[in-house]
Ligand SMILES: C=CC1=C(C)c2cc3[nH]c(cc4nc(cc5[nH]c(cc1n2)c(C)c5CCC(=O)O)C(CCC(=O)O)=C4C)c(C)c3C=C
Ligand SMILES: [Fe+2]
């Protein structure tokens with residue numbers, strides 16, 4: 001019996017009332033479910049010219065990614081970049097493409113993270129649904145948000161899978177959610193996951209992944225680089241907290257590992273265009289270390305939750321070659337957390353925390 005006159009609500013009363021408040025099955029009113037949408041950056045549908053061009057066009061037209069005035073940028077984008085870059089990037093993607101599933105590793109891993117999270121969380125008695133999307137390319141945020149809503153999710157937790165906040169990544173996911181919501185008559189309630197660059201579970205998972213990888217190879221590097229995707233210096237100067245978040249993640253990792261600043265160093269990779277980006281640059285650092293006589297290094301990518309073009313081709317491939325061409329002897333890339341148990345522990349931990357009160 002529910003005591004409606006009671007001045008405080010006990011958990012038992014709350015549970016009893018929830019039974020009464022179950023969705024009533026009216027065909028127009030599907031509701032009562034909670035959705036979780038994992039979102040990563042994006043991916044082309046194929047490595048040939050047109051899929052690459054479509055992907056790069058969507059990505060590089062985003063004002064959060066390229067902040068130059070459209071009047072200045074569009075002639076360069078349409079006149080030069082979209083004519084040359086699709087071929088160059090397509091070749092790079094070909095080297096890492098998942099041929100079996102005909103998709104990029106980022107898509108394979110993000111889907112697997114979503115599947116494994118669903119397994120770990122269960123379906124909450126039919127009340128919880130886990131899904132995934134890409135900010136650029138497919139499956140789009142818009143399509144998956146709509147699908148969750150149509151399946152009866154009236155509360156949706158959107159998880160931009162970036163540990164460190166940047167306007168070029170986290171904010172652009174949130175922008176896209178807002179744009180999709182603008183077109184909805186009946187909007188679900190939305191929560192977005194904040195950056196988790198200083199989360200204990202995340203930082204210790206990274207540290208353990210380093211220790212396990214090195215132990216498995218029986219390899220002791222002279223130093224390890226924590227290589228983060230860069231952003232233009234100008235974004236940092238305008239107040240983007242990304243650089244500070246990267247520094248904090250690394251400082252905390254050093255603490256967990258008991259390593260010095262010299263043993264775990266920060267670098268920034270993947271610059272694009274003529275501007276100055278955050279420094280020190282990963283490729284230049286790797287080259288200089290080899291020239292200075294360092295023989296053994298490892299590189300990790302703490303800012304990427306899934307291995308992708310930027311980690312597999314640019315670091316495991318290119319950076320390794322640069323190191324060895326300049327006199328280095330042993331180079332190893334430490335894989336991202338991906339869908340490993342450690343990686344899933346982080347995703348599950350953050351999702352459970354942010355769902356607080358919803359399930
Ligand atoms: C000015 C351009 C770019 C900014 C700013 C930028 C920031 C940024 N990107 C990531 C994560 C990823 N980027 C990836 C690929 C990629 N990034 C850019 C440009 C900028 N990124 C380009 C042009 C590309 C495409 C590839 C290429 O043509 O070289 C990826 C990999 C996607 C994949 O499918 O593998 C990720 C992930 C972060 C975290 C970030 C800022 C913090
Ligand atoms: Fe990028």
Ligand SMILES: [Fe+2]
Pocket residue numbers: 270309310314
């Ligand atoms: Fe790159």
